[in-house]
Amino acid sequence: MFTSHSRQHAHVEKMRAGGHIGKLVKHPGFDLFFAAVVITNAIFIGIDVQRTTEAATGDRPAGYMVVGYIYTLLYIAELVLRLSAHGLRLFCSDDWMWVLLDCFIVATSVWDVLVDILTALLDENGFESVSGLSTLKAFRVVRVTRVLKIAQLLRIFRFVMALRTLVQSIFHTLKALVWALLLLLLIVYVFAVIFTQAISDYRVDQSAAGEVLPDIVGNDGMLYFGSLIDSMLSLFMSIAGGIP
Known part of the structure; x- marks a missing residue:
């Protein structure tokens, strides 16, 4: 006890x-x-x-x-x-x-x-x-x-509640940000396909006609739009101000 x-x-x-x-x-x-x-x-x-x-x-x-x-x-x-x-x-x-x-x-x-x-x-x-x-x-x-x-x-x-609220707001807007980036990627891809195909067709037509390609097509055209990846990169750089 x-x-x-x-x-x-x-x-x-x-x-x-x-x-x-x-x-x-x-x-x-x-x-x-x-x-x-x-x-x-x-x-x-x-x-x-x-x-x-x-x-x-x-x-x-x-x-x-x-x-x-x-x-x-x-x-x-x-x-x-x-x-x-x-x-x-x-x-x-x-x-x-x-x-x-x-x-x-x-x-x-x-x-x-x-x-x-x-x-x-x-x-x-x-x-x-x-x-x-x-x-x-x-x-x-x-x-x-x-x-x-x-x-x-x-x-x-x-x-600090204000910081927590701000961080939560940022996370809540990430979904909209992802869709905006996806839309931007889609636009860049579409125009990259168009420009790459245009440069390729022009080179083929000029070669078939036996004409010399202008420098703007032979050099700059192939540099910036010679492939699909190069075209997408060039378009993105033009948006971001990366091309002089």
Whole structure:
């Protein structure tokens, strides 16, 4: 009976803790704070990339690495708090795609930190010549975490409703855009067939009559309308202003 009472008490305490965390997560200041974190992190990523590009060795300063670790801890804290407040139901909510994005960002960020720590430990122990370290450094160059850091910028759309509305509007207009491009392709194709056939017939008629082809037909005509592909490309370039 004492054990049952202890379990009930622990369950009540757990529910209270979850309630407090839930209130924290639902508070407008919570989203506002992490929106500021995402925006400042986006700015920091640009500064970090620019600084690394300008460096002769391509190494990141220690201060930049520390700031990156702080952002990683903040992302982990946000994800843990949301999971503590909502549990696995969070993956079945309307924002499940954003939750998966958060998990992906946290996983890649943690992997980035682990690789940095492991590399630093191996360097301190004097294992520069070990083939494993060379492989690790080579993997650092191509590892996906550096490239996929840009995914963190997508979290801005989660907090800025105007951007989300704009992106949704763009996606909704893609269908009309595809049909417009298809119509343009059809028009270009039809006139390409006409021009290519006209140039071909003119060359055949001139050759049959034993006459010399004018330069405008022999050179420019064959250059721009000598084949169907060339004709389509020439017509598209004329639309886009690509032919001098």
